[in-house]
Amino acid sequence: ETGVTQSPTHLIKTRGQQVTLRCSSQSGHNTVSWYQQALGQGPQFIFQYYREEENGRGNFPPRFSGLQFPNYSSELNVNALELDDSALYLCASSLAGQGDTGELFFGEGSRLTVL
Amino acid sequence: AQSVAQPEDQVNVAEGNPLTVKCTYSVSGNPYLFWYVQYPNRGLQFLLKYITGDNLVKGSYGFEAEFNKSQTSFHLKKPSALVSDSALYFCAVRDRNTGGFKTIFGAGTRLFVKA
Numbered sequence: 001e002t003g004v005t006q007s008p009t010h011l012i013k014t015r016g017q018q019v020t021l022r023c024s025s026q027s028g029h030n031t032v033s034w035y036q037q038a039l040g041q042g043p044q045f046i047f048q049y050y051r052e053e054e055n056g057r058g059n060f061p062p063r064f065s066g067l068q069f070p071n072y073s074s075e076l077n078v079n080a081l082e083l084d085d086s087a088l089y090l091c092a093s094s095l096a097g098q099g100d101t102g103e104l105f106f107g108e109g110s111r112l113t114v115l
Numbered sequence: 116a117q118s119v120a121q122p123e124d125q126v127n128v129a130e131g132n133p134l135t136v137k138c139t140y141s142v143s144g145n146p147y148l149f150w151y152v153q154y155p156n157r158g159l160q161f162l163l164k165y166i167t168g169d170n171l172v173k174g175s176y177g178f179e180a181e182f183n184k185s186q187t188s189f190h191l192k193k194p195s196a197l198v199s200d201s202a203l204y205f206c207a208v209r210d211r212n213t214g215g216f217k218t219i220f221g222a223g224t225r226l227f228v229k230a
Contacts, residue, residue, distance in 0.1 A: 004158075031216060042205055042220040043159070056217045090158055096216050102147045102166055102209065104218055106158035 004093050006107035013081050014115050021076040021110045023091030030097070031055070032074040033104060034066060035090040043090055049074055050096050078112075086114045117142050117210045119221035127227045128196045136191040136224045138206030147209040148189040149218070150180055152202050159205060165189060176200070196228045 005024045013019050025032050031050045035043035045058035049068035063079040072093070078085055088111050092104035118141045128134045140146060147166055151159040163174025165182040173179045180191045189206060206221045 033216070033218070035220075042222040045217055045219060048216055050216065058217075092159075092218075094216065100216075102164055103149060103161045104151075104159075105161070106151075108158045111156075 004091060004105050004107035006089075006091050006110050008110055009108065010111045010113075012113045012115060015081055015083060017081050017114075018077065018079045019081060019112060021078075021089050021091075021112075023074045023076070023093075023107060025072045025074070025091075025093030026105050029093035029095050029105070030072055031094045032068055032072065033092045033094070034074070034076045035092065036060075036085075037088040037090055037109070038084075039087070046076070081114045083114050086112060088112075117208050117217070117219045119206050119208050119219055121206055121221035121224045123224050124222075125225045125227065127229065130198050130228055130230050131195050134191075134193050134196045134200070134226065134228070136204050136206075136226060138189045138191065138221060139187050140189060140206070140208040141187065142208055142210040144210045147211055147218075148180075148182060149207040149209075150174065150178070150189075150191050151205045151207060151220075153205065153223075154202050162191075162204075196226075198228050198230050201226055201228045 007022045033048040034046040037043045047057040048055045052068045065077045068074045088109040090109045091107045120139045149164045150162040153159045170182045205223045209218045
C-alpha cells in the first residue's frame, strides 16, 4: 500500500508567478483535501476533491484552484502569488462513501516560499 | 459552522508524568473528532479518533482521549509522558451531518516533555 506523495518538496517563487503542486493519493482512496499551513499555525482547509469535482471550499480566493484526475491524484494551482502564500501545503487523502473511516492520511507537504 | 479551539499554545511536562492537551469543539451536528501529531517539517500523522460508542478512545503510542458531549471537549491524555512525545498536536473535527467530508483543525498545541 503506497502512501500519499507530494511534489515538489520545496520551491521558491516570486510575487505574481504561478505554481502547481501535485499529490498522489493513497491506494484505494477517492478523495483529496488540500490544506495551507503557515508557520506556527494549524492547517487551513483550502478545498476538497471527490470524483473529480470540488466538494467543499474554505475561505480562499479563486486564484487557488485544483484538479482531481481519474486515478484520484490531484493538483493545486495558485495564480498571482503573494508573499502571504508562503506556507507548507499539505495534501491528504481519504475514502469517502462506504468504507469511510473518517481520518485523513497526509503527505509530507510542499513548502512554498514566495519572495 | 465547525470550529476547534486548543486553548494552550504550549504544554510542558516532565518525563514520566501524565499529560493532558485540551481541545473543545463546535459543530451543528454530530462530530467525528480526531487528534493528529506533527513532527518538524513533516506532514500530520493520525493518532486517534472518536466516531461513536465508548467515550474513552485509545490510539497510537499510548495516547487516549475522552469525548465529553456536555462540555464539547475531546482532551488528549497519556498516563506517562516520554521525551519522544515532544511534538505539535492538532485536534480536528468533522461534522458528519452538515460538513460533508471537510475536516477542520485547531491551531495546535506544542508539547515539551523534559527529561
